[in-house]
Amino acid sequence: MDMDIFYKAAPRPARLLLLSFSFVASIVGIWMAAAPLFFFGIWASAVIIYKSVRDPKSWIALQQDVRNREDVNRFNRFVDALAAGGVIDAETLEEDIEIEENAPLVYTVRLHQFGKTGNQLQKACAASLNALGAVDVEVKQTAPSEYIAVFSPEFPHRILSDTPCAYADIVDDDITIQRLPVGVFLDGSPVEINLESRNMLLNGNPRSGKSVLLSCLVADLARINACHYRHGGKKPIERVIVMSPKILDFQTFEGCGIRLIQDIEEMSAVLNEIHAEAEARKAWCVAHNKKKVSPEDYEAVGGHITVVIDEYTVIKTSTIEDEKGKTVKIGDLIEQKIMRLVAETGFAAISFVLATQRVSSTNMSTNLRDLIAGARCSFATETIESTKMILGDYASEAPCHDITTDQKGVGYISLDGVRPRPFKGAYASEADERAAADLMRGE
Ligand SMILES: Nc1ncnc2c1ncn2[C@@H]1O[C@H](COP(=O)(O)OP(=O)(O)O)[C@@H](O)[C@H]1O
Ligand SMILES: [Mg+2]
Structure with a gap:
């Protein structure tokens, strides 16, 4: 195919002048009956016109390619x-x-x-x-x-870092479990997490923006309840349990029905409770001849449950002492419980959101990682290996290790296994969190 069709022409004033001169020369040649001048003028004009048509790139042509x-x-x-x-x-x-x-x-x-x-x-x-x-x-x-x-031309991290994204600007009244807004993509469209029969895995260096993103998610879930009450619901349809050794990050949600757990043994106990709940839901599914608990059944089974676990790496490496003074690797036990729940309760309307830092195969079992299907997200990481733990083979096109930790809330997210896209997490202020908590209380 001839690529000259992309040629962008513009006139060359000097050649136009030359053409005019040649033309005038031939007229003058006739007027003065000077044959050489006449023929020269005609010849020069003809050459310029012929070349312009046949070979627009030649130096004599009337036009030029104006693109550089x-x-x-x-x-x-x-x-x-x-x-x-x-x-x-x-x-x-x-x-x-x-x-x-x-x-x-x-x-x-x-x-x-x-x-x-x-x-x-x-x-x-x-x-x-x-x-x-x-x-x-x-x-x-x-x-x-x-x-x-x-x-x-360059990784969009700087642009995203300079794009403020306030939680209040991305949230509206009709949030659903399939569309939980947590940020924006480069083109300004919202990043929406789907937690219906899905989980989420989140990674990033310390202070890269994980807890802030989790707060947005918790605020979204709290707001779903407000919407549910407006439509006549009496009890929360979205139940949220937050486990974190740094529970202070979520203290604004205290007292609105969201369960906040800091104690490692309590975490372990609550996971048992969730397992019992899952068993009850299994019985419900059997009794109602259903394969899984769908959103329209959430009310009947007592709500969709989201277990948000921040600082997973810290939890996983925790130990306690039993009565005899023996060290118990309670973190490993917790991991096994989570793994069993994630593997077995996909049907039960129970979702897990795990946030890790500097994740590696030693501080999170790769089996657990592989079980987490849904959203995978990473903010700034130190190494490509850490990015790979979360995004797998996509790591080369989602270079989280090139994001600096001062680029807060900038990361890559892969939704349901599709190619990760760069995004900016929303920032939920304390007022945003309080507003969501008030809504969940029905105020
Ligand atoms: N999306 C964001 N937009 C603006 N600032 C952010 C954002 N996310 C985090 N930050 C800033 O970075 C700080 C650390 O974020 P945080 O979520 O606590 O990090 P992590 O949990 O990864 O250690 C926050 O206190 C906040 O000031
Ligand atoms: Mg944190």
Whole structure:
């Protein structure tokens, strides 16, 4: 395919002047009956016009390509990448594909050729990152056969870090368990967690924003209750249990019905209670001939339960002494209980949200990690291994280890196993937390 169709022409005033001179010379030649001058004028005009039409890039042409060399090269590299990715092939005609460069690294691509798909385009764009000197690309469909590919020249961490996101701005009155807002993506769209028969895993360096994100989630769940009361509900439909050695982070939620647990032995006991509850729900499912507890059954079984566990790493490595003074690895016991609950109670409307720091295979069992299906999220990490613990093979395209810890609330999130996207967590102030707690109390 001839890429000159992307040539952007602009007149060259000097050549226009030359053409006018040649033309005037031929007129003067006639007037003065000077044959050489006449022929020279005619010849020069003809050459300029012929060259402009046949070879627009020649130095004598009336027009020039106004794009600078770098733009042209980048554009051509993009077109080459599309060819390498099969978006353009030997059959492609000029009218089959329209490519427009809207801004450096932003292209509109219209695919009119039969059999060419957006998926193919997405792959070709992803493969062209190096050639274009970009680190990320987002391909969005804007019309039936029209796509916009936006390449980012650098990781978007700085941009997100500079984007404030207040909890009050992203939350509205009708939150559901499938759509719990906790932040925004680069394009401003909300990041929404689904905890219906799903769990969440969250990782990040100390002070990277984990507890703040958990607060947003807890506030969301509290608000669902307010919505439930408005529709005639009497008891909370979302029950929340927060376990953390640093329970002070959640003290604003004290007294609104959310259970806050700091003591490690109490955590262990509560996990037993939850297990008993799960057994009761199993019996309920059998009695009602249901495979699982769905949102419409939440009220009947006594509510959906979310167990939020912050500082999981600390919990996991905790030990206590029994009556005989022997050390008991209570953290390991707790992990086993959680693992059993996560593995066995997917049907029971009980979700786990685990937050770890500097997670590794020693401070969280990889078996437990693999059982957590739903949302996986990481803020700044120290090493790629830590990112991999949470995001697996996606770690190379979700470089959490390149986020600095002062970029608070900036991370990558993968929802239901899809490619992680960079996002900014919302910031819930104490007033936001208090407002949510009041709503849950029915005030
Ligand atoms: N999304 C955010 N937006 C703005 N500031 C944030 C955000 N998340 C965290 N912070 C700031 O960073 C501090 C540490 O966050 P925190 O959630 O306590 O970290 P972690 O639990 O990961 O140790 C908070 O006190 C807050 O000032
Ligand atoms: Mg914390």
